[in-house]
Amino acid sequence: MSAAPGLRFFKSIALRLLYGVVSLLFIAFVTFLAGELAPGDAALARVGEKATHEAYLAARHELGLDLPWPQRFVKYVADASHGDLGQSWFGTREPVGQIIGRAFPVTARVALLAIALATLVGVFLGSVAAVNENRAMDKAALSISTLGVTVPNFVLGPLLVLFFAEWNTWLPINYEPEMSRPLWIYLVIPVVIMSARPMATLARLTRASMIDTLRMEFVKLAVAKGVPPWRLYTTHALRNAVLPVVTAMGTSFGFLLTGSFIVERFYSMPGIGFYTIDAIQKRDTPLILGTVLVTGAMFVVVNLIVDIVQPLIDPRIRESQV
Numbered sequence: 001m002s003a004a005p006g007l008r009f010f011k012s013i014a015l016r017l018l019y020g021v022v023s024l025l026f027i028a029f030v031t032f033l034a035g036e037l038a039p040g041d042a043a044l045a046r047v048g049e050k051a052t053h054e055a056y057l058a059a060r061h062e063l064g065l066d067l068p069w070p071q072r073f074v075k076y077v078a079d080a081s082h083g084d085l086g087q088s089w090f091g092t093r094e095p096v097g098q099i100i101g102r103a104f105p106v107t108a109r110v111a112l113l114a115i116a117l118a119t120l121v122g123v124f125l126g127s128v129a130a131v132n133e134n135r136a137m138d139k140a141a142l143s144i145s146t147l148g149v150t151v152p153n154f155v156l157g158p159l160l161v162l163f164f165a166e167w168n169t170w171l172p173i174n175y176e177p178e179m180s181r182p183l184w185i186y187l188v189i190p191v192v193i194m195s196a197r198p199m200a201t202l203a204r205l206t207r208a209s210m211i212d213t214l215r216m217e218f219v220k221l222a223v224a225k226g227v228p229p230w231r232l233y234t235t236h237a238l239r240n241a242v243l244p245v246v247t248a249m250g251t252s253f254g255f256l257l258t259g260s261f262i263v264e265r266f267y268s269m270p271g272i273g274f275y276t277i278d279a280i281q282k283r284d285t286p287l288i289l290g291t292v293l294v295t296g297a298m299f300v301v302v303n304l305i306v307d308i309v310q311p312l313i314d315p316r317i318r319e320s321q322v
Contacts, residue, residue: 016307020300027296028077028289035285036069042089042283063089076289085293086286088279096290099275104294107264107271111256113191115249118198123245125199126206127238133211141203148200157193157266164189174268190263198252205248209241216240250306254299 043059044051051059060066064075079086085096122145129141164171175186213219214237222236261273268274272291279287 013304013308016304020297020304023300024293024296025077028080028293029073031289031292032069032073032076032285035283035288038283040283042285045283046089076286080289080293085290088287089284090282096286099287100272100290100294103270103272103275103291106269107257107260107273108298110187110190110194110263110269110271111253111260113187114194114256115198115253117191118195118202118252119245119249121195122199122202123206123238123242125203126208126245127210127233129203129207130210130214130241131233138207141207145200145203148196148203151196153193153196153262154266156196157189157263160189160192175270177270190267190269193263194256194260198249198255201252202245202248206241206245209244210237213237213241246306246309250303253302257295257298 043056043063043065046063047055047059057066064072076086083097085100087093087095088099125141125144129138132138161171161173165173171188172181172186175190179186219232219237222232227236260271261277263269264271264273265277272295275287276291276295278284279291
């Protein structure tokens with residue numbers, strides 16, 4: 001009998017993995033179909049408009065564009081299942097896996113630092129706002145979170161660069177491959193930009209959840225027993241209010257992955273978003289498919305981690321799964 005709850009838990013995780021694989025297949029299909037319907041011709045872009053018809057046909061054959069698109073899609077999925085994401089059609093024409101392997105650490109580093117900063121600041125602001133409900137600190141925290149939600153990345157980025165890099169020389173204007181300063185200095189602006197909206201979302205969610213938790217009977221009982229305020233807010237209230245925040249972190253991480261496209265292009269960071277936009281402009285289909293699949297896989301993995309962490313935090317979810 002003791003093995004039954006664990007078996008059901010692993011079945012639940014396996015089912016989520018299956019859904020994730022189906023989602024990735026759907027993402028690949030939509031991306032592939034969008035590339036087929038988009039205007040332009042990758043073979044013509046590769047050989048140039050002045051090339052001969054024979055050279056154009058040779059380029060289409062080399063890229064596999066002379067085959068029907070369903071056949072090409074099935075072949076791509078079969079190759080991708082073995083870890084072969086194809087070869088870039090332009091530039092150095094290196095394997096897509098190598099490009100992603102070079103770009104992934106850049107995107108992952110910024111995304112993880114951004115979600116960490118957003119969580120720390122957001123949970124702190126939300127907790128302070130809840131404890132001081134309808135007071136000056138509550139209104140200040142809500143004002144900060146409102147700015148984080150309303151100011152988009154493409155506005156916040158130039159403002160930070162203008163103040164910290166143009167008017168002052170505290171931070172670099174953009175990312176430099178040959179770094180003349182420590183790495184963390186180049187990460188400040190992109191991390192702050194990408195953490196602004198998740199921080200605001202987590203702050204508002206923490207505030208609402210904390211207010212509801214502080215009104216519950218077990219908190220009133222803890223106050224009656226003389227539990228110190230710091231222990232009351234952290235051990236009793238925050239621990240029970242943090243579950244919706246953990247769930248929102250998964251969604252926020254998905255936002256960070258898509259938001260990195262704008263930030264990386266703006267700040268010239270050679271991450272997945274930077275290479276994806278460059279591939280879209282060139283109609284480099286293998287690179288587009290590879291980066292989109294990796295981004296989707298990261299989103300699936302993060303949400304799977306959230307599904308695993310939730311029962312560890314809240315016993316009620318663990319009991320419902322059993």
